[in-house]
Amino acid sequence: MQTYTITPICAGVFQGAEKSNFAYQKDPGVKLKAPILMYLVQGNGLCMLVDTGGSGEEWAAKHHHRIVQTEDMIPVNALRKLGVEPEDVQIIVNTHLHWDHCWSNGCFPNAKIYVQKREIQFALCPIPTQYTYYESPQIGLRPSWLDGVERMEIIDGDYALCDGIDLLLSPGHTPGFQCVYVNTTDGRYLITSDSTGITEAWEDKQTWGLPTPSGIHVNLLEYYETIRRLYPLADQAHILAGHDASVLEHSVYPYK
Ligand SMILES: [Zn+2]
Structure with a gap:
């Protein structure tokens, strides 16, 4: 199987992110400096991004949270x-x-953009608790994903992107969420992104025997199905969580 490298990129830092937003009901009131992460995946002639970060400081402060x-x-x-x-x-x-x-x-004018069908459908008409996260027209905003929409490849379910990279439909945080499962010379990495807001949420299995979902979610029943499904994979893989500063401790993965 082909192998790849994964380079984490910090596209901004939330200055006071609510921890319980990343791990359901965990330590409410505790604030974190939390990076906005995206990844460069390279190998075998492939140059791929997982996510493309968020806005600049002014927009974020006006519509979301203060970032640097x-x-x-x-x-x-x-x-x-x-x-x-x-x-x-x-x-x-x-x-x-x-x-x-x-x-x-x-x-990125030449990039094909892979998105799950369920995600696009929901992004067009989210539930009110998600309007802000999607910058949805229902609150008078224009979603940034419209830039490049003509280059979108809409997929429906698990998808073998190429030899050594799989996209796994993982509903819970959002309906059409997908994790990215990447083979490296040090085994598999699972880019869980916001499905695991912080690494602690995945490691915190004591209470219920399963990792803690994100505090931001649309469906906890589906979320737990996702967790149960990913659990065996993740036990043999390295987790790269959505907004965890520890991800940036290594400039590239695998790091050994
Ligand atoms: Zn999210």
């Missing part, structure tokens, strides 16, 4: 530092269409 985004954190700048031009990106996988995961989709 240095020039180096702007996705196009971060990628140039890694030797990747916007035109080089062949594939984008959006784990889901929340604003902080698809903001820069439009910056």
Whole structure:
């Protein structure tokens, strides 16, 4: 099986993110500095992004939460530092269409964008608790994923993207969420993104014997089906969580 490298990119940092948003009812009131993460996946001629980060500081403060985004954190700048031009990106996988995961989709003119059918359907008409996350027209906003929509490849369910990379439909945080399962020289990595908001949520199995879902979710029954399904995979894989600062402790995965 082919192997790839995974480079985490910090596209901004939430300055006071509510911990219980990342792990359901865990330590309410505790605030975290939480990175907005995206990933560059490379190998065998492939240049792929998993997610494309969120907005700049002004927009985030106005519509979401205060973030810090240095020039180096702007996705196009971060990628140039890694030797990747916007035109080089062949594939984008959006784990889901929340604003902080698809903001820069439009910056990569040659990329096919893989999104789950259920995610697009829901993003067009979310439930009110999710309006802000999707920047939905129902509250007078224009979703950033519309940039590049003509290049979207709509998939429906698990999808073998290429040798060594699988997209796994993982509903719960959102209806059409997908995790990215990547083979490396150090075994599989599971990019769980917001399905596991922080690493602690996955490791915190003591209470119920299963990892803790994100505090932000649309369906806990489906979420637990997802967790049960991913659990055996994740026990043999490395988890890359959605907004956990520890992901940035290594500049590239695998790191040994
Ligand atoms: Zn999300």
